[in-house]
C-alpha cells in the first residue's frame with residue numbers, strides 16, 4: 442500500500458531555470474490500499490507525472506512523508522530503495538525504451554536485474570510478447586516499431602516481474618480501443634492479484650467504460666479523492 | 668527447438684543485455700594503450716628504484732665501512748728504537764689493528780686473493796718476482812667513525828711506509844646518491860599511478876555521461892549502485908590489465924638491457940648470454956634470470972596493480988556519480 446502526508450515537490454532550482462523552480466505538487470495526502478486501483482486525472486501540467494515520479498522513487502519529495510509498500514521513503518537507505526524499486530513497474534509517458542537493445546532484452550530488463558535464471562527469463566518474455574501481440578518483433582529495435590508497438594513493449598516491461606505497485610502514465614495514448622480494453626482487463630487481473638495500480642490518463646471514454654476511484658489534480662493540488 | 672546455449676554464453680548474454688553497452692561506453696583501445704605506456708614508465712622507474720637500492724645497499728654496507736691498509740715489505744722484522752724485534756711488519760700492524768676500537772674484522776688478503784686482485788694487470792697465475800705489500804682489510808662495525816689519519820699515523824710508527832686508504836667517504840656519498848635516486852624513482856612511480864587514477868576517472872566519467880539514459884533507467888528499475896559500479900569497474904579493470912600486460916611485455920627487453928649495463932656496478936652474477944636457441948620460453952627464462960628477483964616480482968605485479976587501480980578508481984567514480992540520482 443502507499444500513503445502520502447502533505448507531500449510537496451518542486452523541481453530542482455539548479456540549471457538554467459535559476460531560482461524560479463516551479464512547484465509541481467503541494468500538500469498532497471492520500472492512501473491507496475494493497476490491490477487498489479486509482480485513476481489519476483487532471484489537465485496537462487497538473488502534476489500527474491510528477492506525482493508518479495515520487496511514487497516510483499525516482500524523485501524525492503521536497504516536504505511531507507511518503508510511504509511506499511510499507512516502507513517510509515525518507516528513512517530508507519539506498520540499497521533498500523533499490524530493493525523497493527524492483528517491486529515497482531512503470532509505464533512512462535515517453536516509453537523510455539533503450540533504443541539499442543532488441544525488444545526482447547528491453548522487456549527482460551526487470552527480470553535480469555533480479556538475477557532470474559535465463560531459462561525463466563526467456564519463457565516469461567516470450568509469453569508476454571505473445572500477450573501484447575509482438576511475438577514476431579522480439580529481435581527488432583524500438584526505433585523500428587510504431588508508437589503503439591513501443592507502448593506495448595513499455596507495458597510488457599512494466600508488468601513482466603509482477604510488480605507490487607504499477608504506475609502507468611498515459612498508457613493508452615498510442616493504443617487503439619481494442620488494445621486499450623485489453624490493457625484494462627490486464628489491470629483488473631493484476632489488481633485482483635494484489636498489485637496496487639495508479640493510471641494517469643486524459644482518456645475520458647476509457648474512464649467512463651471502466652469507472653473507478655479517482656484522484657484529481659489541478660495546479661499541483663489534490664482536488665478530489667473519491 | 669533451438670540448441671540450448673552453454674552456461675557461460677547465457678551468463679554473458681544476461682550481463683550484456685542490461686543496456687549499459689560498456690563496450691561502446693569505455694574506449695577499449697585508447698585506455699589499454701595509455702595504461703601500457705604508463706606501465707612502461709612505471710617499470711622503468713621501478714627498475715631505477717630497485718637498482719638504486721641494490722647499489723645503495725652495496726656501497727654503504729660493503730666498501731663503505733672498510734679501510735684498506737697497505738704494508739710494504741711485510742716480511743721484514745720491525746725495529747723499535749733501533750732494536751730489531753721478532754715480529755714482522757705485517758704481523759705488528761695486524762696486532763695493532765686487532766686492538767683498534769670498532770674493528771669487526773681484520774683480514775689479510777692471502778696469496779690467491781692478491782692474485783685475483785692483480786689479475787687484471789698482471790694476468791692469471793702470475794708468479795710474483797717482487798715482494799708484494801700486504802693488503803689488510805679492516806672492516807668497521809656499523810656506525811663507528813674512524814679517524815683514518817690518526818690510524819695512519821699510529822701504524823706508520825709501527826711500520827713506516829704503511830698506507831691507510833679510506834673507502835668510506837666515497838661509499839657514503841654514493842650511498843646517499845643512490846638513496847636519493849631511489850626516492851626519486853618511487854616518486855615517479857607514485858606520479859604515474861596518480862596520472863593513471865586521473866585518466867581512469869576521466870574515462871569513466873565520459874562513459875557515464877555517454878550512457879546516462881540507460882544508467883538512469885536501470886537505476887530506476889532497482890539496479891543497485893554496487894551493480895552499476897561493478898559493471899563499469901570490471902570493464903576498466905580488464906582494460907587496464909590488458910594495458911598493464913602489454914606494458915610489462917614492452918618494458919622487459921628494456922630492463923634486461925639496462926640490467927646488463929648495470930651488472931658490473933651491482934657486481935651480481937654475470938648476466939648469462941641468452942641462448943641462441945629459438946625456444947622462446949627458454950629465451951624468456953634466460954631474460955628474466957638476468958633481472959634481479961625484486962624487479963621480476965614488481966614486473967609481474969604491474970598488470971594486476973593496473974587492474975586494481977582501474978577497479979578501485981572506477982568504483983569510487985561511479986558511486987560518487989550515482990549519488991546524484993535519488
Ligand SMILES: Nc1ncnc2c1ncn2[C@@H]1O[C@H](COP(=O)(O)OP(=O)(O)OP(=O)(O)O)[C@@H](O)[C@H]1O
Nearest residue numbers: 452463464465483484485486487488489490491492
Ligand atoms: N523536469 C522538469 N523540470 C522542471 N519542471 C518540470 C519538469 N517536469 C515537469 N515540470 C513542471 O512541473 C509541472 C507538472 O508537470 P507534470 O509533468 O507533472 O504534469 P502532468 O500532469 O503530467 O501533465 P501532462 O498531462 O501534460 O503529462 C509543470 O508545470 C511542468 O512544467
Ligand SMILES: [Mg+2]
Nearest residue numbers: 489490534610
Ligand atoms: Mg504527464
